[in-house]
Amino acid sequence: MRSDRGVAYAGRGVAAELTTVHELVRTNNAVLITAIEALLKAAEIPHLVLDQHMSVLEGSLGILPRRILVEETSIEDARRLLEDAGLAHELRPDKPALYAELTDDAVLGGRLRLKQKKRGHRVGHDAILLAAATAARAGDRIIDFGSGVGAAGLALAMRIPDVEVTLLELDPELSSLAIENIERNGLSERARAVTLDVAGPAADYAAAGLTPGSADHVLMNPPFHDPSRQNVSPDPGRRLAHAASESLLVDWIDAASRVLHSAGSLTLIWRADGLGDVLAALGERFGGIAVLPVHGRAGQPAIRILVCAHKSSRAPLMLLPGLVLNGEDGKPTAEAEAVLRGAQALPMSGR
Structure with missing residues (x-):
């Protein structure tokens, strides 16, 4: 039947x-x-x-x-x-109706609830790790590039009181969900979502009230899969969120440099084998770089890197001890649980 x-x-x-x-x-x-x-x-x-x-x-x-x-x-x-x-x-191919369905998910141990599409790009550990690695204090102005439904930026807003967060997202549907997530988590007074191409011209940013030098921090989880080396999803949403063009990382870092003030900081997450690409893209505009490797399992090579860089800094690069998500028994480590469920900051965010 x-x-x-x-x-x-x-x-x-x-x-x-x-x-x-x-x-x-x-x-x-x-x-x-x-x-x-x-x-x-x-x-x-x-x-x-x-x-x-x-x-x-x-x-x-x-x-x-x-x-x-x-x-x-x-x-x-x-x-x-x-x-x-x-x-x-x-x-x-999946049924089109499934793509339109939504789920209501709890992250950060239930502190944050997010509506998101059942199909397509879904919130994972990367967004929560990114928020935990972002150094911010009350009153800071923060921009989340490529925010999707708002997971990273809103997780940061839940952890640090009185920060002002702007979520930038190209996909209007995801941007609409981000607006809903802002409201349902009681963050309307200090968070907003804007439909905007991160790599778009400065005039588009200015129209959204994001003028050069106006931000204290930028956090980003750019698409980082190389389509020439890795299979990409047939789902358009997942492909847009995961597959990167050759110039994307440079374009996003250029945009971050423009909106950050002279002592602002940038935090990003990237695939571990792309550290050289990240350092090259940061160039001479950023220094004081801290790199934290993320290991999926104890004893295994890193799968992600968290990178925090400071505009105009000349401080040397610092390689931090890695974060292990799962022990040899396959169970989450206490350190990972403290960050992913307990909303604890990662050590690099205290630099």
């Missing part, structure tokens, strides 16, 4: 209980099917492989495609799992 959003099926022995499922992958590559099944099993995501015996019955081994179906309650997790594994190009 087909529903309007997928396939409804009943498992053996539970004929009265129907479950809606969605097609995750369709392929005649048996090795790929086995690999994806292993990923889903490891993540404990329920799934079903259809047509796996059909090609044998028809005498056409390997010609007819097999399909992997996933329950509706797990489809978002399954798609993200395959995207993170570099298999985004194997995913079946």
Whole structure:
């Protein structure tokens, strides 16, 4: 039986209980099917492989495609799992209706609630780490570049009282959600969202009240995946949020330099293997650079870097001890929990 959003099926022995499922992958590559099944099993995501015996019955081994179906309650997790594994190009197109749905999520241990799209770019650890790494004090003026639904900027506003935050976002839908998130978290008096291209001209910034030298801090989580080296998501929202052009980092840092006053600071998060690109883009305009590596698991190479730089500073670069998100047992470390759930600042923000 087909529903309007997928396939409804009943498992053996539970004929009265129907479950809606969605097609995750369709392929005649048996090795790929086995690999994806292993990923889903490891993540404990329920799934079903259809047509796996059909090609044998028809005498056409390997010609007819097999399909992997996933329950509706797990489809978002399954798609993200395959995207993170570099298999985004194997995913079946999703139903357009799913992209418009919203979720209501709690971050910072429930201190901040965010409405965001169920599909597309979703708030993760990066935004919260970025907020924790941003040095700010009460009364400071802060701009969050590429803010999405406002996670980083609003997390910073929840941690530090009386800061003024402006969220810049190119996507009007995400900008609208950011406005709603500002209101529902009681931050309307000191936060606002502006629909604006970070790499746009100075005149656009001025029209939004963001004149040169008007900000104390800029924080940014730019798209940093290299499309020439990594598979990018077929979802337009995730692709825009994750895939970077060659000039994007330089353009964003140029914009930050323009809006920061002479002693302002810039904080950004980037992929760990791109440290050289970040330092080159900062150039001679920024100094006093602090770099904090972020490790997904104890004993493993860093996956992210948090970088804090000060405009016009001539202080030397400082490499800080890394932050480990998960121990060897796979459980979150106490240090990570203190930041991600407890709203604790990272040490670089006290420089």
